[in-house]
Amino acid sequence: MIDREKSIPPDNRVIMISGASRGIGAAIAELLSSEGYLLSLGVRSPEKMDHIRKATDPEKTLVCRFEANEPMSVDNWIAQTLDHYGKLDGLINNAGILRQVSFDNGNEEDLDAMWAVNVKAPFRLIKHCLPFLRQSKHGRIINIASTDGKRYRDSVSIGYTMTKHALVSLSHAARFSGWNDGIRVTALCPGAVDTELVAHIPGVTPSSERLSPQSVASTVAFLLTLPNTASVSEIPINTRLESTL
Numbered sequence: 001m002i003d004r005e006k007s008i009p010p011d012n013r014v015i016m017i018s019g020a021s022r023g024i025g026a027a028i029a030e031l032l033s034s035e036g037y038l039l040s041l042g043v044r045s046p047e048k049m050d051h052i053r054k055a056t057d058p059e060k061t062l063v064c065r066f067e068a069n070e071p072m073s074v075d076n077w078i079a080q081t082l083d084h085y086g087k088l089d090g091l092i093n094n095a096g097i098l099r100q101v102s103f104d105n106g107n108e109e110d111l112d113a114m115w116a117v118n119v120k121a122p123f124r125l126i127k128h129c130l131p132f133l134r135q136s137k138h139g140r141i142i143n144i145a146s147t148d149g150k151r152y153r154d155s156v157s158i159g160y161t162m163t164k165h166a167l168v169s170l171s172h173a174a175r176f177s178g179w180n181d182g183i184r185v186t187a188l189c190p191g192a193v194d195t196e197l198v199a200h201i202p203g204v205t206p207s208s209e210r211l212s213p214q215s216v217a218s219t220v221a222f223l224l225t226l227p228n229t230a231s232v233s234e235i236p237i238n239t240r241l242e243s244t245l
């Protein structure tokens with residue numbers, strides 16, 4: 001069968017990825033680099049990125065400082081990306097933190113910290129990337145949310161769940177804002193992924209039953225190939241059986 005909806009090849013497409021130092025972000029960077037994308041990686045410590053530089057094409061990878069708690073670092077990262085490549089085609093909001101905040105545990109500092117990294121920084125990144133993504137005509141935004149952004153499950157950090165629900169809402173808002181200019185936005189919502197983020201959480205899905213960061217990266221790579229006529233607003237990827245998820 002002939003696919004009349006052409007997939008978009010990686011050639012010459014510039015993609016920003018936040019939190020590419022390890023875990024899911026590193027897996028996304030490695031896979032997209034192997035596919036030939038031009039990457040701009042936003043990380044807190046560019047000087048400690050030798051492992052990622054080795055795993056990506058140095059000719060097609062720019063590493064910039066991005067600290068979610070410093071709004072100016074968002075602006076600088078975008079400016080450096082545009083200076084280097086002259087354009088922008090995609091933004092992957094991946095950086096995130098999980099702290100235990102419930103009605104009985106944790107504190108407001110932890111809650112504020114999660115809002116800053118998981119919601120406010122993606123908001124600022126989207127806001128300031130949108131004008132350039134509009135110029136692309138096939139701009140893409142993929143926000144790494146969570147199944148915790150799709151439902152409330154007892155025992156999960158209430159604070160984390162709140163921020164991931166907000167990130168899903170932000171994804172839909174960006175979808176509406178960018179639609180007429182060819183921007184497509186996806187809230188990618190994985191269950192437990194085998195990374196440091198969940199490594200020490202009591203009661204979390206056992207390691208052998210978690211998603212691999214590479215599976216999440218493959219989903220990102222697939223989403224980036226889809227044409228404007230194939231918009232995917234949300235993708236839950238669950239590790240457990242739940243109604244509708």
Ligand SMILES: NC(=O)c1ccc[n+]([C@@H]2O[C@H](COP(=O)([O-])OP(=O)(O)OC[C@H]3O[C@@H](n4cnc5c(N)ncnc54)[C@H](OP(=O)(O)O)[C@@H]3O)[C@@H](O)[C@H]2O)c1
Nearest residue numbers: 019021022023024044067068094095096146192193195197
């Ligand atoms: N693991 C899971 O089970 C799971 C499930 C669903 C969704 N997610 C989401 O997937 C995303 C990636 O998580 P992961 O599992 O790969 O976690 P991870 O291994 O802990 O990596 C987190 C990434 O975020 C970066 N980061 C943390 N605080 C930052 C800040 N203030 N400014 C800039 N970058 C910061 C880290 O940078 P440093 O190396 O500098 O600390 C690291 O690159 C997160 O948004 C997370 O909520 C994870």
